[in-house]
Amino acid sequence: MRPRSLLVLTAVVLALAAFVWFFERKQPTTDEAKAEEKKVLAGVEADEVSEVSLAHEGTTVRLVREGGVKKKAGGDDAGKDEGAEADATFPEPSEWRLAAPMTARADRAAVEGLLSSVLGLEKARTLETADRKEYGLAPPAAQVTLTTAEGKRTLEVGRELAGTDQRAVAIAGEPAVHAVASSFWSDLVKPAGDWRSRELFAGTREDVERVTLQHGPSRVLLARRGGEPWIEAPLADRADAERFDQLLDAVASLSAIEFLDTPPPPPVDLGLDPPQDVIEVVRKAADGKPAPKALRIGLGNALPHAEDAAEGEAGARYAEVDGQLVTVSAPALAEAASRAAEQWRSRNLTAFAVYEVDELVARDGRGPLKLTRDDADWKRGKEKIFYGTVSDLLGALADARAERVVDGAEAQRLAAGKPALTLELVGAGGKKQTLTLWPAGAGGAAARASGRDAVLLMPASLPADLLQKIEAIRKAEPLKETPTPTASP
Numbered sequence: 143m144r145p146r147s148l149l150v151l152t153a154v155v156l157a158l159a160a161f162v163w164f165f166e167r168k169q170p171t172t173d174e175a176k177a178e179e180k181k182v183l184a185g186v187e188a189d190e191v192s193e194v195s196l197a198h199e200g201t202t203v204r205l206v207r208e209g210g211v212k213k214k215a216g217g218d219d220a221g222k223d224e225g226a227e228a229d230a231t232f233p234e235p236s237e238w239r240l241a242a243p244m245t246a247r248a249d250r251a252a253v254e255g256l257l258s259s260v261l262g263l264e265k266a267r268t269l270e271t272a273d274r275k276e277y278g279l280a281p282p283a284a285q286v287t288l289t290t291a292e293g294k295r296t297l298e299v300g301r302e303l304a305g306t307d308q309r310a311v312a313i314a315g316e317p318a319v320h321a322v323a324s325s326f327w328s329d330l331v332k333p334a335g336d337w338r339s340r341e342l343f344a345g346t347r348e349d350v351e352r353v354t355l356q357h358g359p360s361r362v363l364l365a366r367r368g369g370e371p372w373i374e375a376p377l378a379d380r381a382d383a384e385r386f387d388q389l390l391d392a393v394a395s396l397s398a399i400e401f402l403d404t405p406p407p408p409p410v411d412l413g414l415d416p417p418q419d420v421i422e423v424v425r426k427a428a429d430g431k432p433a434p435k436a437l438r439i440g441l442g443n444a445l446p447h448a449e450d451a452a453e454g455e456a457g458a459r460y461a462e463v464d465g466q467l468v469t470v471s472a473p474a475l476a477e478a479a480s481r482a483a484e485q486w487r488s489r490n491l492t493a494f495a496v497y498e499v500d501e502l503v504a505r506d507g508r509g510p511l512k513l514t515r516d517d518a519d520w521k522r523g524k525e526k527i528f529y530g531t532v533s534d535l536l537g538a539l540a541d542a543r544a545e546r547v548v549d550g551a552e553a554q555r556l557a558a559g560k561p562a563l564t565l566e567l568v569g570a571g572g573k574k575q576t577l578t579l580w581p582a583g584a585g586g587a588a589a590r591a592s593g594r595d596a597v598l599l600m601p602a603s604l605p606a607d608l609l610q611k612i613e614a615i616r617k618a619e620p621l622k623e624t625p626t627p628t629a630s631p
Contacts, residue, residue, distance in 0.1 A: 180264040182311060182320055183295060186288060188257040193289035196330055203334045205248050209236030211291065237344065240337050246466065247339040252329075259326040260286055260297060266308055272319035277301060277310035279319065284330045299330065340397040342463050342470070343435060347390030349425040351432065355479045356420040362483045364389070368573075370493055373486050379547070379596055380488040385478075392474035393423055396437070399458055402467035412460040412467075413441030419479035438462045439476065484547070491542035491589055491598060492577060494567050499536055501568040504612050511616060525620040535611040539565070539577070544598035545586055553597035556580070556588035562605045563612075579605045 178184050192211045196203040238248035274280040278301030286297040300310035302324055309324035352365035352374070363375040364386060371386035373379050409415035417438035424434045440460035461470045504511040513532055514521045520532040548556060557580060565577040576592040582602035589598045 182263045183261050190290045191288050195287040198284040198331055204242040205253050206239050206241045207236050208239050243334050248337050249339045256329045263322045265320040267321045269319045277319055279312055342396045343393050345425050347394045350390050352424045354422040357479045376483050380594055381486050382488045389478045398468035400469045406467055414438055414462055421475055487547050489544040492539050496536040496540050498569045499567050503566040505564040527618040531615045531618045544600050546599040548597045548599055557597050
């Protein structure tokens with residue numbers, strides 16, 4: 143055979159092999175195909191469904207997906223590589239919304255459980271010529287309609303089959319009647335309100351941009367500045383990070399104990415007109431626009447008329463969010479709302495954790511001392527020294543807490559004169575902070591952190607302790623460099 147003919151034949155074989163590989167790899171295995179054939183709603187995947195409608199006894203519950211829906215292969219994304227096809231799916235678990243007969247966020251886990259049950263229905267047996275009326279399918283006892291990009295498919299559900307745990311079902315427009323396990327029936331007949339999500343704030347604490355706490359006439363606004371929590375009103379100062387995180391955890395985990403759908407007592411009797419506390423949360427939305435949500439908290443279940451609404455939940459209180467009355471147990475939020483602005487102020491000397499500091503310059507009257515992180519160790523100028531001496535200094539800074547936060551004329555008086563020590567800290571991303579400490583006086587040692595107008599009154603022993611640790615760093619013996627072994631010829 144000529145070389146040219148051999149090359150052409152080889153190219154044809156390789157092209158055929160590539161076609162078979164690309165085509166066959168997306169085809170289901172024999173077992174997968176058999177399992178799919180058993181399903182009543184074959185060919186539909188849960189993440190392709192954009193809407194679910196449940197009809198039962200004259201009531202229709204509509205559940206609508208908010209977010210992207212996976213597209214079938216071969217649609218608009220056909221011809222793209224495998225990575226591009228993966229990008230066609232929604233990047234995160236999408237949310238569901240209850241659109242009828244009321245509007246509310248839906249319980250995502252409940253909707254996904256329903257889809258799993260309905261799409262997983264397998265035919266126990268099939269009656270091709272069954273009398274639909276005999277099996278409670280004319281009219282059906284319930285209907286489940288699934289909407290995808292391909293259109294709508296409706297599952298008609300009939301009566302329970304005598305002597306079995308099965309129920310008759312059929313696909314609208316198809317003659318066959320199938321017997322399936324009836325365990326999914328309870329989802330179809332539960333009240334519309336039970337599809338609501340009990341989570342009152344969507345998202346995580348990282349999504350929260352600011353929180354306003356109002357307790358009577360008192361109002362405190364907390365927000366992030368460059369990732370750090372700050373008090374924005376009624377004063378401006380760094381907020382206590384631990385308390386801020388606890389607040390956000392309480393917000394993110396808040397859930398309704400019970401929805402109050404029947405006409406409740408007047409709002410004034412529930413402590414909601416005016417409310418006892420108001421927590422307004424602004425979080426980042428998918429479109430980049432701020433999404434505010436307010437929780438108005440009223441009285442607790444000590445009132446006589448609260449027995450039915452919040453019975454069995456110690457500390458439960460009435461609340462209103464998005465126009466819906468609920469009962470909640472929110473002691474952490476109630477405590478946070480009643481906390482005065484002064485109690486939110488950070489008493490930490492530095493906003494840096496030990497591991498966040500990459501560079502430090504100390505000025506103590508003996509000239510600047512520059513320290514730079516070098517993997518697990520530190521460099522003092524160009525000399526590598528044992529990390530432990532520097533860690534002792536950084537640990538003391540991270541642990542230092544003020545006994546008092548001082549403003550105004552007293553702050554100016556305490557921060558007068560020549561400082562005993564100045565520390566410049568640099569971290570990743572250009573984060574910087576300068577700490578200035580003055581000699582200890584009768585009431586303690588004044589300190590100030592850059593970005594804060596307030597003066598922190600630290601323990602009197604702190605400046606001397608820090609200077610002692612800096613002196614230890616100055617005296618630390620340089621580490622001996624281990625020579626790199628050279629390969630023998």
